[in-house]
Amino acid sequence: MKLxxxxxxxxxxxxTRAMDEGLLDGAIFSPKDLQPxxxxxxxxxxxxxxxxxxxxxxxxxxxxxxxxxxxTNVGKLAEWAYFRSYRKSQLEIGATxxxxxxxxxxxxxxxxxxxxxxxxxxxxxSLDSREGVIAKNFIRxxxxxxxxxxxxxxxxxxxxxxxxxxQDRREFDEFLNDITILExxxxxFYIIIGGRAAEVPSEFFHTDVLxxxxxxxxxxxxxxxxxxxxxxxxxxxxxGMAGADAGATGWFSNLRMxxxxxxVPSGGGRQPVYRYLSKRLLNxxxxxxxxxxxxxxxxxxxxxxxxxxxxxxxxxxxxTLQSWxxxxxxxxxxxxxxxxxxxAECRTAIELAEQAYADIxxxxxxxxxxxxxxxxxxxxxxxxxxxxxxxx
Amino acid sequence: xxxxxxxxxxxxxGEGGFKVVYRARIEDTVEAVKLALIPSDDQDEEVRDENxxxxxxxxxxxxxxxxPFLVKLGNIEPRECRIGNRDxxxxxxxxxxxxxxxxxxxxxxxxxxRDLGRLGFCLLEAVRELAGRNLIHRDxxxxxxxxxxxxxxxxxxxxxxxxxxxxxxPLTRDTGRIPGTLYYIAPEMLDAGFRQNLDYRADLYTIxxxxxxxxxxxxxxxxxxxxxxxxxYRIKTQNPTxxxxxxxxxxxxxxxxxxxxxxxxxxxxxxxxxxxxxRMEGFL
Numbered sequence: 177m178k179l180x181x182x183x184x185x186x187x188x189x190x191x192t193r194a195m196d197e198g199l200l201d202g203a204i205f206s207p208k209d210l211q212p213x214x215x216x217x218x219x220x221x222x223x224x225x226x227x228x229x230x231x232x233x234x235x236x237x238x239x240x241x242x243x244x245x246x247x248t249n250v251g252k253l254a255e256w257a258y259f260r261s262y263r264k265s266q267l268e269i270g271a272t273x274x275x276x277x278x279x280x281x282x283x284x285x286x287x288x289x290x291x292x293x294x295x296x297x298x299x300x301x302s303l304d305s306r307e308g309v310i311a312k313n314f315i316r317x318x319x320x321x322x323x324x325x326x327x328x329x330x331x332x333x334x335x336x337x338x339x340x341x342x343q344d345r346r347e348f349d350e351f352l353n354d355i356t357i358l359e360x361x362x363x364x365f366y367i368i369i370g371g372r373a374a375e376v377p378s379e380f381f382h383t384d385v386l387x388x389x390x391x392x393x394x395x396x397x398x399x400x401x402x403x404x405x406x407x408x409x410x411x412x413x414x415x416g417m418a419g420a421d422a423g424a425t426g427w428f429s430n431l432r433m434x435x436x437x438x439x440v441p442s443g444g445g446r447q448p449v450y451r452y453l454s455k456r457l458l459n460x461x462x463x464x465x466x467x468x469x470x471x472x473x474x475x476x477x478x479x480x481x482x483x484x485x486x487x488x489x490x491x492x493x494x495x496t497l498q499s500w501x502x503x504x505x506x507x508x509x510x511x512x513x514x515x516x517x518x519x520a521e522c523r524t525a526i527e528l529a530e531q532a533y534a535d536i537x538x539x540x541x542x543x544x545x546x547x548x549x550x551x552x553x554x555x556x557x558x559x560x561x562x563x564x565x566x567x568x
Numbered sequence: 569x570x571x572x573x574x575x576x577x578x579x580x581x582g583e584g585g586f587k588v589v590y591r592a593r594i595e596d597t598v599e600a601v602k603l604a605l606i607p608s609d610d611q612d613e614e615v616r617d618e619n620x621x622x623x624x625x626x627x628x629x630x631x632x633x634x635x636p637f638l639v640k641l642g643n644i645e646p647r648e649c650r651i652g653n654r655d656x657x658x659x660x661x662x663x664x665x666x667x668x669x670x671x672x673x674x675x676x677x678x679x680x681x682r683d684l685g686r687l688g689f690c691l692l693e694a695v696r697e698l699a700g701r702n703l704i705h706r707d708x709x710x711x712x713x714x715x716x717x718x719x720x721x722x723x724x725x726x727x728x729x730x731x732x733x734x735x736x737x738p739l740t741r742d743t744g745r746i747p748g749t750l751y752y753i754a755p756e757m758l759d760a761g762f763r764q765n766l767d768y769r770a771d772l773y774t775i776x777x778x779x780x781x782x783x784x785x786x787x788x789x790x791x792x793x794x795x796x797x798x799x800x801y802r803i804k805t806q807n808p809t810x811x812x813x814x815x816x817x818x819x820x821x822x823x824x825x826x827x828x829x830x831x832x833x834x835x836x837x838x839x840x841x842x843x844x845x846x847r848m849e850g851f852l
Contacts, residue, residue, distance in 0.1 A: 395833070
């Protein structure tokens with residue numbers, strides 16, 4: 177399984193350092209955060225310097241339905257010709273969808289990406305809705321327009337949906353059935369699942385959401401697609417167990433988990449405390465908690481090279497590198513390509529995390545709200561539900 | 569017994585559902601003469617005419633099919649006839665000599681990988697042709713597959729009597745009746761409004777089920793003592809025993825493919841028929 181950097185602003189040299197260290201397999205650029213000229217330069221440099229890397233551009237067209245709202249900040253997306261504000265009524269017309277796809281493919285044709293991610297809207301409510309129909313039309317039409325433009329790089333369709341849309345089983349199953357039997361299929365799918373706020377982990381750690389996100393990966397993989405999960409972060413290995421080829425994550429919370437809040441101006445606030453991603457806990461704990469817990473439970477340390485950056489204290493870059501390193505290692509541990517074997521590995525990892533949290537509790541070590549074990553129960557239940565739904 | 573002037577030595581060889589089948593000599597060949605009941609509605613004369621047109625239209629589509637693994641239409645052009653107070657479409661198909669899979673299962677055979685691979689290949693090729701014409705067979709089962717002694721068409725799929733034309737109109741207006749054979753109904757056909765979503769993956773499911781039963785002599789959903797509702801519930805919810813547990817002598821990849829075709833959710837069945845055919849070829 178591959179790990180990609182989800183690139184936002186404050187890029188710095190994190191990604192190149194991680195590429196040099198073999199922690200990353202590629203990157204997904206966001207036009208919102210970087211000038212078009214910068215993206216073109218960075219993409220070209222990355223494909224030249226790292227010829228094995230997968231370099232993608234997320235069109236972020238999903239902001240188009242919200243772009244005319246006063247509270248929306250589309251950033252540098254507005255500098256791309258393909259991007260503008262649309263209404264649903266416009267996108268219900270097939271010719272408009274075709275035109276958007278064509279404009280995007282033509283504008284990005286000279287971009288040195290290794291595969292082309294097609295634009296799509298964000299389904300913010302039910303899959304059985306106007307938005308659901310429009311989103312499926314983008315997926316259905318992408319291949320024909322792409323072939324017409326004459327690009328021969330792999331084509332990746334976007335599926336960007338809110339977490340609530342995964343909770344209606346009938347609608348979700350119908351959506352799955354529709355997108356796995358396309359007349360002119362793309363080569364792969366770029367999946368984004370959005371919550372109401374990227375800051376709230378419980379938004380994503382919901383049994384039905386996780387189970388169906390896994391099922392979406394498996395169905396697409398069974399049908400021969402390459403499956404890339406944007407903003408998957410710690411869920412990446414669990415999605416890899418279900419068939420994903422790649423997961424992506426970045427350095428800010430809004431690059432780890434997706435929310436349309438990403439297009440709302442930031443309210444500012446304090447810099448977050450440094451955190452350490454513990455493989456054993458399947459979670460990030462604060463820099464201070466790490467030392468306090470490790471004194472009693474050294475198993476919560478990963479024993480990987482970037483652990484050294486935490487003595488005495490990391491910076492933002494090394495914190496990010498530590499995250500990627502831990503994720504890369506978790507993926508290697510949990511994802512072998514055999515779902516039946518991998519689901520057992522994932523279950524064991526969750527059990528070990530539960531045991532570690534029980535030990536932390538027994539030692540009476542207090543934890544910050546985001547460091548606690550709230551993610552484990554839904555993750556374990558999601559595995560069970562996924563196993564049942566996938567008939568594994 | 570129908571009056572069929574062009575047929576000699578008419579002999580009934582089967583009956584079921586909406587159809588009676590006779591073996592007969594027509595010119596110099598032996599063919600299967602079929603009488604397909606035209607569903608009608610006493611309250612609405614247009615229903616009968618519409619259904620007769622549909623049967624003839626679907627037979628016309630079948631006449632265009634070129635797959636050697638699908639039964640061919642015979643020398644009797646479809647025509648309407650009345651027997652008693654019922655209307656039928658009369659036509660003929662080739663008579664395929666050989667043994668049905670049902671009969672072979674009854675003998676408790678455990679076919680080798682090569683036969684299973686060839687069966688999968690033939691059925692997938694047949695479904696590929698039907699799917700290309702927007703048809704879903706809906707009744708693939710061991711009773712409707714003949715093993716011949718010909719290398720070029722080792723298995724032939726019969727009986728397209730309840731084939732469903734995607735985008736067509738239903739043959740029967742009885743909304744409470746599920747077309748098909750109880751143990752071989754794809755799970756998605758048990759959903760309300762299945763006609764909105766049905767596609768050829770229902771046939772992929774029954775191909776998997778036919779391979780499973782032919783390979784193991786086990787029908788995973790059949791229990792003689794069960795009520796129909798219980799069987800349907802089992803089809804919808806119960807996982808069959810993994811094929812590998814019944815045929816540990818076969819390659820793991822083949823067993824997994826059979827299991828994958830039988831998944832309840834159509835999206836979990838590989839939908840690329842050309843790719844499936846290639847995988848089956850790998851087992852020959």
